[in-house]
Amino acid sequence: MAIDNRGRPAKHLQPNTSSQKKFEFFHDERVRSIFYQALMAAAVGLLVWYLYSNTAHNLEVRDMNTGFDFLNVTAGFDAGFKLIDYEPGVGTYRDIYILGILNTLFVSVLAIIASTLLGFVIGLMRLSNNWLVSKVALVYVEIFRNTPLLIQLIFWYIGVFSLLPKVRNSIDLSGGAEVLILNNRGLYMAWPVPGDLLWMTGVAFLVAVSVVVLFRRWAQKRLDLTGQGFPTLLPSIALLILLPGTVYLMTGAPLEWDIPKLEGFNFSGGAALPPAFLTLLVALIIYHSSYFAESVRAGVLSVNQGQLEAAHAIGLKPAQVATRVVIPQAMPAIVPPMISLWMNTVKNSSLAVAIGYPDLVSLFMQTTLNQLGHAIEIVAMTMAFYMTISLSISWLLNIYNKRVQLVER
Amino acid sequence: MAIVKAEKTPARAAPLSERSLIGWLHKNIFSSSFNTILSIVTLYVIYITVNEVWHWGFADAVWFADSRRQCFEISTDGACWAGVIGWMDSIFYGRYPRDELWRINLGGLLVVLWMVPLWLPRVKAKVFIGLSTVFLYPFLAGYLFSGGGKGVFMQVMVTLAIVCLMGNTLHSVISLIKGISLPEFLIRAFGKSTAPEKTQHYLLLGILFCSFVAVYYWQSSWQVEAVSWTKWGGLFLTLVVSGIGIASALPGGIILALGRRSNLPFIRVVSIGFIELFRSVPLITVLFMATTMFPLFMPEGFVLNKLVQVIIAVCLFNACYMAETVRAGLQAIPKGQFEGAHSIGLGYWQTMGAVIMPQALKHMIPNIVGSFIGLFKDTTLVSIIGLFDILGVLRAVGKDVTWLGLHIEPLVFGALLFFLICFAMSKYSRHLEVKFSTGLKNMTPNKRNKS
Numbered sequence: 001m002a003i004d005n006r007g008r009p010a011k012h013l014q015p016n017t018s019s020q021k022k023f024e025f026f027h028d029e030r031v032r033s034i035f036y037q038a039l040m041a042a043a044v045g046l047l048v049w050y051l052y053s054n055t056a057h058n059l060e061v062r063d064m065n066t067g068f069d070f071l072n073v074t075a076g077f078d079a080g081f082k083l084i085d086y087e088p089g090v091g092t093y094r095d096i097y098i099l100g101i102l103n104t105l106f107v108s109v110l111a112i113i114a115s116t117l118l119g120f121v122i123g124l125m126r127l128s129n130n131w132l133v134s135k136v137a138l139v140y141v142e143i144f145r146n147t148p149l150l151i152q153l154i155f156w157y158i159g160v161f162s163l164l165p166k167v168r169n170s171i172d173l174s175g176g177a178e179v180l181i182l183n184n185r186g187l188y189m190a191w192p193v194p195g196d197l198l199w200m201t202g203v204a205f206l207v208a209v210s211v212v213v214l215f216r217r218w219a220q221k222r223l224d225l226t227g228q229g230f231p232t233l234l235p236s237i238a239l240l241i242l243l244p245g246t247v248y249l250m251t252g253a254p255l256e257w258d259i260p261k262l263e264g265f266n267f268s269g270g271a272a273l274p275p276a277f278l279t280l281l282v283a284l285i286i287y288h289s290s291y292f293a294e295s296v297r298a299g300v301l302s303v304n305q306g307q308l309e310a311a312h313a314i315g316l317k318p319a320q321v322a323t324r325v326v327i328p329q330a331m332p333a334i335v336p337p338m339i340s341l342w343m344n345t346v347k348n349s350s351l352a353v354a355i356g357y358p359d360l361v362s363l364f365m366q367t368t369l370n371q372l373g374h375a376i377e378i379v380a381m382t383m384a385f386y387m388t389i390s391l392s393i394s395w396l397l398n399i400y401n402k403r404v405q406l407v408e409r
Numbered sequence: 410m411a412i413v414k415a416e417k418t419p420a421r422a423a424p425l426s427e428r429s430l431i432g433w434l435h436k437n438i439f440s441s442s443f444n445t446i447l448s449i450v451t452l453y454v455i456y457i458t459v460n461e462v463w464h465w466g467f468a469d470a471v472w473f474a475d476s477r478r479q480c481f482e483i484s485t486d487g488a489c490w491a492g493v494i495g496w497m498d499s500i501f502y503g504r505y506p507r508d509e510l511w512r513i514n515l516g517g518l519l520v521v522l523w524m525v526p527l528w529l530p531r532v533k534a535k536v537f538i539g540l541s542t543v544f545l546y547p548f549l550a551g552y553l554f555s556g557g558g559k560g561v562f563m564q565v566m567v568t569l570a571i572v573c574l575m576g577n578t579l580h581s582v583i584s585l586i587k588g589i590s591l592p593e594f595l596i597r598a599f600g601k602s603t604a605p606e607k608t609q610h611y612l613l614l615g616i617l618f619c620s621f622v623a624v625y626y627w628q629s630s631w632q633v634e635a636v637s638w639t640k641w642g643g644l645f646l647t648l649v650v651s652g653i654g655i656a657s658a659l660p661g662g663i664i665l666a667l668g669r670r671s672n673l674p675f676i677r678v679v680s681i682g683f684i685e686l687f688r689s690v691p692l693i694t695v696l697f698m699a700t701t702m703f704p705l706f707m708p709e710g711f712v713l714n715k716l717v718q719v720i721i722a723v724c725l726f727n728a729c730y731m732a733e734t735v736r737a738g739l740q741a742i743p744k745g746q747f748e749g750a751h752s753i754g755l756g757y758w759q760t761m762g763a764v765i766m767p768q769a770l771k772h773m774i775p776n777i778v779g780s781f782i783g784l785f786k787d788t789t790l791v792s793i794i795g796l797f798d799i800l801g802v803l804r805a806v807g808k809d810v811t812w813l814g815l816h817i818e819p820l821v822f823g824a825l826l827f828f829l830i831c832f833a834m835s836k837y838s839r840h841l842e843v844k845f846s847t848g849l850k851n852m853t854p855n856k857r858n859k860s
Contacts, residue, residue: 037675044679055705130444131437132451146831147824148786150793150800155824158807158816347691354793365697375701383690383698390689 055376070372071097077367079103079358081274093368100360101385107277107359108346111284115345116338118285119292126297137293144290150351153283157355160282161275167266181260181267187278188260191271195254204247205240212236276357280349288345292338299334300326332404339397346389360385466821476811492812493822500802500822503642509556512633513645516550523574526581533590538577543656545570554649557635568625575620638716642797644826650716650798651788654723655781661724662731667761669736680732687729692787695722696794719791727784734780738773739765771845778838782831799823 025031059066071094078088083102086095125137144152162184165171170183179190219230248255260270303326311325352359353366360382369378426432439445469487471480472494480489493500502510523542526532549570552563559567580591587594595616596602596609604612641649668680687695699722703713713721742765750760792800803823807816 033673037673040673040676040679051706054708057709058705058707061709129437129440130447130451132448132455136451136455142832143828146782146786146828146835148789148800148827150789151803151820151824151827154800154804155817155820159820343689350691350693351790351793353693361691361693361697365694369697369701375705379694379698379702382694383686386690386694387686390685 064373066374066376068377070374070377073372075368077371079363080356081277081358093364093372096363096368097360097381100358100363103357103363104346104349104352104359104361104385107280107284107352107357108349111281111288111349112342112345114281115285115288116292116342118289120296122289122293123296123300126293127300141290141293144287145294149283149287149348150354152287153279153351153355156283157276157279161279164275167262170262170267179257179259179270183267184275185266186272186274188267188270188272190257190259193256193258195252195256197251197254200251201244201248201254205244208240208243211243212239215239274357276352276355279355280352280357280359284345284348287348288341291341291344295337295341296334298337299330302333303329335400335404336397339393339400343390343393346393347386477813477815488818488821489812489815490818490822492806492809492815493818495812496802496806496809496819499643499805500799500819501644503646503797503802504640505642505645506634506636506640509634509636512553512556512636516553519549519553519574520546523577526577526584529581529585531588532581532584534580541573541577543660545573547653547656549574553633554641555636555638556633558632559629564625564629567628568621571624571628572617572620575624638714641716643802644799646796647785647788647791647799650720650723650791650796651785653720654727654784654788657724658727658731658780658784659777661728662735663766665728665732666735666739669732670739684729684732687726688733692723692726692790693793695726696790698722700794715794715796719794719796723784723788723791727780730780730783731777734773734776735769737776738769741772742769774845775838775842778834778841782834782838785834786827786831799826 072092074089075091075093075096076088079086079096079099081103082099083106084095084099086099091099122137122140125133126141128134128137164182164184167183167185170181172178172180173182174180181188216232216236219232223229258270260267260272307325307329308321311321316324349359350361353362356362365378365382369375372378422428424432426435438448464487466488469484471483471487471489471491474480474483474489474491477489477492480491498507498510502513505513520542523538523546526538527535532538545566548563548566552559552567576591583589583591583594589597592609592613593602595613596604599612601609601612665680665684668676669684671677671680696719699718700715703718703721707713746764746768747760750764755763789798789800792798792804795801797805800823803819804816806812806819807814809815
């Protein structure tokens with residue numbers, strides 16, 4: 001910067017007081033902030049007004065009515081898979097909406113549980129010191145992460161689940177017991193029918209759980225105070241099995257199994273899962289487990305090597321190193337990405353529309369929208385569902401993050 | 410100090426257990442009895458899988474046949490690749506007229522030509538080259554692909570694009586050979602390197618204007634046949650949709666991310682609402698929204714075609730995802746950088762443009778490539794709402810009368826194609842991560858995290 005011999009900025013760089021006053025007003029941060037926000041508000045308002053007026057005009061021209069009255073209209077189509085009682089011609093479009101939500105949640109929850117478990121296994125395989133095992137896991141992860149889920153989904157549907165044998169030649173997965181039967185109509189399985197006194201077994205189980213919790217707490221306290229451990233694993237398992245088991249047998253085994261039987265051309269009885277459901281489930285599990293595996297691996301690798309060496313040096317056994325040192329430190333790095341992957345699983349379950357599993361998008365956004373119009377209401381309702389799920393999951397994540405941070409301090 | 414030996418003792422070779430194959434096997438495969446059993450089981454599984462795939466895909470596969478029936482006559486348990494080969498043109502180009510395929514190939518070639526200088530270390534002015542790719546190439550390619558008559562606007566844009574492409578290419582060649590930029594070279598060629606700056610500027614502007622006029626006249630007589638967007642398809646369409654999505658996601662994402670981190674509450678709230686809306690819903694619902702609600706939003710009589718609707722939806726969706734990637738990059742910049750920039754008197758845009766963004770973008774590149782992979786894979790969803798993209802073509806093969814029921818082979822081929830592209834991109838992003846992490850090596854606590 002030019003400086004004159006007295007150490008002041010050169011003449012042309014000194015502030016010009018008369019013009020400075022003029023610009024002072026516009027250079028005030030508060031004024032500018034209000035100005036920009038007003039500009040933005042005007043732009044957004046104009047856009048909204050433009051879209052609204054166009055929409056209103058279009059609806060008027062096409063003589064379309066709006067509002068949520070259509071939810072009370074009876075729907076004339078059936079869904080291939082339903083968790084609630086619904087009859088075409090009797091149920092309304094509101095039932096269709098609820099049915100869709102339940103189907104989406106059902107497949108997502110199962111997929112999340114299974115893919116998390118599988119992801120943990122693959123992630124640990126990836127970390128194995130056995131070269132072959134770790135490379136197999138690597139190939140698995142790379143193949144399923146680098147191909148589109150939709151192609152995988154259609155591949156499983158056409159290439160595997162449509163090629164299953166016909167009803168006459170069903171595969172019995174339970175090995176002759178006929179409680180788990182797979183054919184091209186789906187998976188049929190025995191389903192428990194609770195008897196009158198089953199609630200007592202449930203109560204016994206709850207009692208067993210609370211006793212185990214108290215017992216473990218006592219053992220931990222004893223360990224902290226006296227340094228003497230008390231074996232907890234075996235007694236806990238024994239209690240959890242024996243107490244409910246005894247009550248169950250004493251009340252006369254109040255649980256019947258509804259077993260699928262071949263009647264005519266199809267199986268009846270038991271619970272049935274259609275091929276589209278199985279396909280979606282398998283595709284979601286395999287696709288997302290490869291992502292889970294990577295986040296598990298990254299989380300475990302984020303634990304400082306020195307921690308492991310120190311743990312070994314003070315003589316902890318490998319199992320103790322894993323449970324006391326690695327897992328507690330890896331979890332904060334694993335859980336946040338994992339929760340957002342759970343969210344992705346819920347969102348990706350909407351690909352069901354490609355193979356005809358009746359999820360929310362397929363039932364409501366496709367079939368209902370095609371039949372009734374009402375695009376705005378239907379799109380809004382569908383998006384509202386996904387946004388609710390997403391916001392609740394981020395809320396859970398925030399709670400978790402806060403807890404982890406507090407523990408660290 | 411007595412010198413016992415004048416020469417340094419040569420290092421002894423590593424022990425046999427460290428360098429021989431047996432030693433490696435002992436360490437990595439058969440280190441314990443449990444590991445040995447595990448290895449044998451794994452080897453067996455690998456053997457079965459590889460054997461099946463080999464027999465189905467290569468050994469028993471049929472490569473040349475006229476119909477699926479013929480495939481079955483030759484081999485019943487191998488893949489029928491003949492169908493995929495027969496449909497190859499459609500898989501890549503959709504229903505684009507077969508005589509006009511050179512236009513797509515030329516378009517692809519041009520983008521490569523345009524972007525190659527970005528990877529040449531000796532070429533300067535990479536920001537300009539990158540920006541011109543994003544803002545000018547689409548016009549040239551768009552005209553090349555769709556053809557037909559050009560309006561005045563298109564004429565100007567196409568001319569600009571051609572001039573820019575020629576300039577880029579010349580600039581890169583000259584930089585590679587002489588190590589100087591194109592303007593410098595021109596000034597020297599005209600012998601004006603000692604002339605005042607003003608003369609040099611006028612000279613360059615004059616050259617630019619002359620080339621613009623010349624190209625304008627040349628291109629005004631150049632016209633290609635119109636091809637309706639309904640004929641677009643295959644990998645070409647997938648690349649067009651994802652390419653536009655990628656090109657617009659970054660600028661859109663940067664704007665949204667800056668909005669989200671803005672101090673102005675209204676702008677922040679609008680940005681957060683927009684980002685969260687699109688991030689919390691599946692892409693397929695956004696696509697359905699685009700095809701069902703956009704027609705209602707438009708003024709009466711104004712019809713957007715389905716391709717444009719889909720492209721707008723994909724752009725909005727990806728900009729919101731990119732915004733979160735950019736935000737993560739911005740958060741990684743230490744606060745001192747902002748304060749430093751403010752203290753030397755830079756304003757908001759100067760701080761962001763000259764100090765924050767260059768650092769943030771550099772660290773974001775691996776994540777950005779990661780988002781591109783996701784975007785590219787997600788583009789297959791457009792087949793659900795009825796565009797004839799690569800997945801649409803792959804599914805159409807099995808409905809063709811000659812290849813009726815041939816579903817698996819096209820899907821496997823498509824998956825392979827996606828795998829190659831995405832795997833290459835992810836390897837590249839990992840390479841970039843290593844390359845850019847040079848300054849931060851001390852921060853990684855774990856040295857064994859190499860792969």
